[in-house]
Amino acid sequence: MVPGMLMMGAKDRLLPPSVPFRFFASAVVLHVAGWGAVLLGADTLPGFQGGLGPALAGLHLITLGVLGMTAMGAAFQMLPVATRRQLGPLWACRLTWWLYTPGVVVLSLGMGAEHVGAMHAGGWLTVAGLSLFGVLVGRNLLQVSDLPGVTRHAWIALASLLGLAVLGLLLVSDVGVGFLDRRGAVAAAHAVLAGYGFMGNLALGFSYVLVPMFVLSQGVPDAVGRQSATLSAVALVLAVAGLVLGQGMVAVAGGVVGLVAIGLHLRALLAVLESRMRKRLEPFFRLVRLAWILLPVSVVLGMAVAVGGAPELSAPLWGWLLVFGWLLTFVTGILQRIMPFLASMHSGGASGRPVLMSKLVAERPLAVHAVCHGAALALGVVGLMAGSVPVIRAAAALGLVGALAFALSAFLVLSRLIAQERAAQPSKA
Secondary structure, eight states: OOHHHHHTTGGGGOOOTHHHHHHHHHHHHHHHHHHHHHHHTGGGOTTOOOOSSHHHHHHHIIIIIIIIHHHHHHHHHHHHHHHOSOOOOHHHHHHHHHHHHHHHHHHHHHHHHTOHHHHHHHHHHHHHHHHHHHHHHHHHHTTOOSOHHHHHHHHHHHHHHHHHHHHHHHHHHHTTTOOOTTHHHHHHHHHHIIIIIIHHHHHHHHHHHHHHHHHTOOOOOHHHHHHHHHHHHHHHHHHHHHHHHTOHHHHHHHHHHHHHHHHHHHHHHHHHHHTOSOOSOOTHHHHHHHHHHHHHHHHHHHHHHHTTSSHHHHHHHHHIIIIIIIIHHHHHHHHHHHHHHHHHHHOOTTTSSOOOGGGTOOHHHHHHHHHHHHHHHHHHHHHHHHTOHHHHHHHHHHHHHHHHHHHHHHHHHHHHHHHHHHHHSOOOO
16 A cells, blocks of 8 residues: 555544653653663673563663553554554553553562562553553454555564563562573563564564655555565464473574565565655664664574573673664664654644644754664673673663653654744734
8 A cells, every 4th residue: 555545634543642642752761761770780781691680670661661662652643544443442542551651660660679569560550551552453453454564463463462461470470489490481482572573563564654654655565564474473483482392493493484574574675765755764764774684683693592502692682682773773763753753743733734844853862862872782782792891881871871862852852843833823913
């Protein structure tokens, strides 16, 4: 489907801006908190393979806080536009935030402070919010018969969400009890379902809509979307089964199938870029392209973890490139584009003319974020490979500076929107 056709009448299907932007604002704040927690726990990151403390809290502030919040906000807003079907009652969308946000905060604080009670309370609240989100998205998808590239990936994401929630509760319940015989394998399967299953498939599916729309190009053929979704599902089943059952080569087979799915996906998106009408790519695409490179690299490292190759080195490197490399790079790239895009679409109440995106975007803070984020990723890899705490601490500090710059850019989008709207109001005689 042509992206322009998707946007026809899109403004009529937009939710009130308070719904998606409360998720995006939470993601921006927790982005800062996540890097701050990683900085506090930097001394535990060399050879990290699990364990409570600030590092684990920071990991979940990024995954649940930044990635999960962004996924929810984008899904609530973009699915009704893409599918041309209403998502659900507004009170349920708002309730998702009220359940999920305190859940993530309490769970992360419990992990950082090693407080089991807080972890249990936060875990159940988080799962409640995720479950309501899954029900709302599932109701929307049941009404859709077209857009197979988007909907099939979304269904895989929801199935993965169920699996990661169950495994996550098992891991929390196991703390201090120890009933899981192979806790490390369960944690790895949880990470696969979260990083590649839930967030990964949402990223792949939404990319088939967002990338053509942002660059003004033809959409990805439905056949490609169906193929990449099918291969992604097979890859996840093999990888998770191999990890849980202790069959490393089965998990590796899942990684190989996953690489084929990624290859199909990236080839289709590169074709979209080649046929685009907007010849100059915006700065956010630098982050998106970097994420595209790091995605298959993270899968290869995950395969090394599955066969037990130098786990004290491969495991933390895999986690770093999966969460901070592929996922956080992609999400912050898309988030810095989608926030002013939605703000522009929601504007124009008084004059009827929407505020141009160019009037809302703060380029300099975003440039600072891109440089700091890239440097943090590189230093983190060096620090983990060398086992150097000072280098890892420097990486986390740069990540924190980048997160603060990103937060400033988000604040400027809002403040500039308010200023432009006030300037467009007719003056009173």
